[in-house]
Amino acid sequence: DSGVTQTPKHLITATGQRVTLRCSPRSGDLSVYWYQQSLDQGLQFLIQYYNGEERAKGNILERFSAQQFPDLHSELNLSSLELGDSALYFCASSFRTGDTEAFFGQGTRLTVV
Amino acid sequence: DQQVKQNSPSLSVQEGRISILNCDYTNSMFDYFLWYKKYPAEGPTFLISISSIKDKNEDGRFTVFLNKSAKHLSLHIVPSQPGDSAVYFCAATDPGNEKLTFGTGTRLTIIP
Numbered sequence: 001d002s003g004v005t006q007t008p009k010h011l012i013t014a015t016g017q018r019v020t021l022r023c024s025p026r027s028g029d030l031s032v033y034w035y036q037q038s039l040d041q042g043l044q045f046l047i048q049y050y051n052g053e054e055r056a057k058g059n060i061l062e063r064f065s066a067q068q069f070p071d072l073h074s075e076l077n078l079s080s081l082e083l084g085d086s087a088l089y090f091c092a093s094s095f096r097t098g099d100t101e102a103f104f105g106q107g108t109r110l111t112v113v
Numbered sequence: 114d115q116q117v118k119q120n121s122p123s124l125s126v127q128e129g130r131i132s133i134l135n136c137d138y139t140n141s142m143f144d145y146f147l148w149y150k151k152y153p154a155e156g157p158t159f160l161i162s163i164s165s166i167k168d169k170n171e172d173g174r175f176t177v178f179l180n181k182s183a184k185h186l187s188l189h190i191v192p193s194q195p196g197d198s199a200v201y202f203c204a205a206t207d208p209g210n211e212k213l214t215f216g217t218g219t220r221l222t223i224i225p
Contacts (some may be wrong), residue, residue, distance in 0.1 A: 002156060033212065042117070042202060042215040043157070056211050090156055101147070102213070104156030 003027065006091050006105035014113055018079040021108045025072055025093030031055070032074040033102055034066055037088040049074055081112045116140045117205050119216035127224050132190040134219050136203030139184065143205040147213065148177060148188050151200045160201070161188070190221075198223045 003026035013019055025032050030051045035043040045058035049068035060066075063081075068074045078085060088109050092102035118137045126132045134148075144165040149157035163170040163177045163186065170177050176189045190197055203216040 002158065004156070006156075031211075035215075042115075042119075042217040043204075043213075045212040045214070048211060058212055092156075101159050101162065104149075104158065106154065106156050 002103040002105065004091060004093050004103050004105035006089075006108050008108060009106065010109050010111075012111045012113060013081060015081055015083060017081050017112075018077065019081065019110065021076040021078070021089050021091075021110070023074045023076070023091030023093075023105060025074070025091075026103055029093035029095050029103075030072065031094045031096065031102075032068055032072070033092040033094075034060075034074070034076050035090040035092065037090065037107075038084075039087075043090060046076070078110070083112050086110055086112045115217070116143075117203055117214050117216040119201075119203055119219050121219050122217070123220040123222070125222045125224055126193050128195060129192045132188075132193045132197065132221055132223070134188040134190075134201050134203075134221065136186050136188075136216055137184060138186075138205050140205070140207065140214070141184070142207040142210075143214075144208055145206050146177070146179060146186050147204045147206075148175075149202045149204060149215075151202060151218070157202055193223045195223050195225055197221060 005024040033048045034046040046060040048056040066076045088107045090107045092104045094102040147162040148160040151157040179186045200218045202218045204213040
């Protein structure tokens with residue numbers, strides 16, 4: 001158990017809909033990262049928050065947004081969903097920004113039908 | 114543009130033998146490299162890392178080698194055990210860039 005909790009574990013939704021994925025980091029970790037893993041692909045970095053502020057941005061679509069709340073949990077919002085958004089979405093956390101040995105949650109499997 | 118490449122999608126190795134997983138990178142600014150292991154239905158877990166100032170790092174059965182001139186790193190597992198069967202991801206990061214850039218992974222199967 002990495003200490004990072006992601007909910008829900010599975011999500012099935014229709015095209016055009018909006019979903020919210022939730023991540024609770026390890027106790028004491030200030031940095032949260034979001035990654036997307038599509039079929040047979042590596043993990044693609046989406047976005048990082050550190051202590052409530054956006055720190056780094058990767059290949060995140062404009063239809064996607066994220067935030068980190070004062071209690072340090074984070075949410076990834078995906079809107080106007082398309083079939084191609086079906087993927088595993090992982091959250092990771094670390095204590096400091098730049099700590100590369102991040103700890104990953106179990107992921108949320110999103111299926112868009 | 115795939116900056117971190119794992120060209121072997123899969124690898125099968127006999128139990129007790131050495132497993133060698135390879136990774137190539139193109140970004141010369143990368144200075145820290147990591148290997149993550151992933152079981153089905155679980156998130157990746159950190160395995161071992163190496164800084165660009167070293168060429169070798171060892172942790173028990175796991176050794177990572179870095180060849181900076183060739184922009185190549187490898188993970189050696191010896192002896193291989195059935196529990197090592199998983200997908201292994203190579204990742205890299207550069208100074209001031211806090212995200213990890215991952216390869217596409219290699220599925221390792223250890224044959225009993």
